[in-house]
Amino acid sequence: MTRPAFPSHIATALNRLTVPPLPQGFSDRLVARIDAGDLPSDGPSVTPPLPTARRAFGGTGWRRSGRIVTIAAAFGLATATAAASGFFGKPVYVPVVSDALAKAQLVELPSRKEPKAAPRPVAANDSKAAITTETQPSPNGRQAVRELYRRLHSDSEFQSLPRQEKLAIARREIQAMLDKGEATIPELRRAFVEHRALQNPVVRQRIKRELVRRGLQKQGSDEAGIPVRGGEVVAGTVRQPGSVAAQSEARRDAFRRMPADQQARIRDLREQLRTASPTERRAIRQELRTIRQSQQNAPVEEKIETAGEGNADVAR
Amino acid sequence: MATTAQAIASESDDALMARVAARDSDALRLLADRNADIPWRIAYRMLADATEAEDVAQETLLRLWQFAGRWQAGGPGVAAWLTRVATNACVDRIRRRRFVGEDAIPEPADESPLADEAIEADEIRNAVATCIEALPDRQRAAIVLTYYEERQNKMAADILAMQIKAFESLLFRARTSLRDCVEGKGVTA
Structure with missing residues (x-):
């Protein structure tokens, strides 16, 4: 059951709009117009013309630009696909396209060219x-x-x-x-x-420092830790762990060659250094220096061994 | 003679159209006698003007005379063709009124009800005619075709060269406007 188009009272009112019968002589007037040649002309419609059609290609600038970009992208993709599939001859490896084609088993994966390693920039001052x-x-x-x-x-x-x-x-x-x-x-x-x-x-x-360092290494290994002075090397500016160890070993060796009484005296003086005042220390160091100088075998100025004997505070 | 007239009267529309195509004015007269009330009703209700309605009805039948040479038998029939042409002619006239202006349109003929009709009925009919006339041209055609001519929505949409969904939307708006207008005029039939 379809819903009525209008409520009943509206439908009743609409039904009151009756149409009178055709006017008398309608057909006669119709035939008379035909005989008189009074026919309707196929003139232009009075309805307003439609607005001008949109431009054939694109509309606004954005739409046209979007189409151009889309066409360019499609052309690029088609070209890449053709190159990857060997349309232009030997297949060329195109990163994504070739992989996709090889995965679809449409073409064998061409060997990809490894890019040449870019030369490392060389700094002028390095x-x-x-x-x-x-x-x-x-x-x-x-x-x-x-x-x-x-x-x-x-x-x-x-x-x-x-x-x-x-x-x-x-x-x-x-x-x-x-x-x-x-x-x-x-x-x-x-x-x-x-x-x-x-x-x-x-x-x-x-470069000069490097050369000096190499010379020191060579000399240290040759002379077993003899400190080098002179040249352009400033004492203390270049510390070589190998030469320090050699010096320590040389001092121990000189100590061992001393007579027993001198060794005892040196030990005693070292113990006194621990608790002596500065003035007393100076005197003790002078006495130690005298003992060392008395040793004729001592090749260089001997210093009190500091490493491993707990008197680092009195060294030098 | 009466037998001949009877034979002509019993001829189908297609046969009559064939004769019209052969420029037989009697056949057109017979077609007018059969179907002229269709464009007359449509035009009368859409234009609310008896003179214009008769003009539209005649124009529609004259176009049938002109079109007879291209008539294809077995189609929807003369009635459907007249409905389509009359409706579009009315829409065309309504739009022409809009462009030409109401001043150029002659005063409607006096269609006052007969003396024995009730004054109330006269007022109702005038109110409804005014409300229909107030509708836009396509809405007016939709109401006349679907309500008064009892055409199906699909056929009416086809006459107005519209999609069925668009026509149904148009018809809904037309019905709403017409109902509001009639109720707004205080019509209580």
């Missing part, structure tokens, strides 16, 4: 990095390049030239070396980095 990252140039080439730098650097006439001329001369010399095959480009680069590093005073100081 001589260690310059030494370790270079390829393996021949020693002769490096030496030739170094010699060129040294020769140019020591040439006073060259040094007096303007910078641009110096650069031009250096380039000519380097090009001549390359043409002759005396040096290669890697050697040239390495020599250049080294040259730049040597111009840095900080690097030069570090």
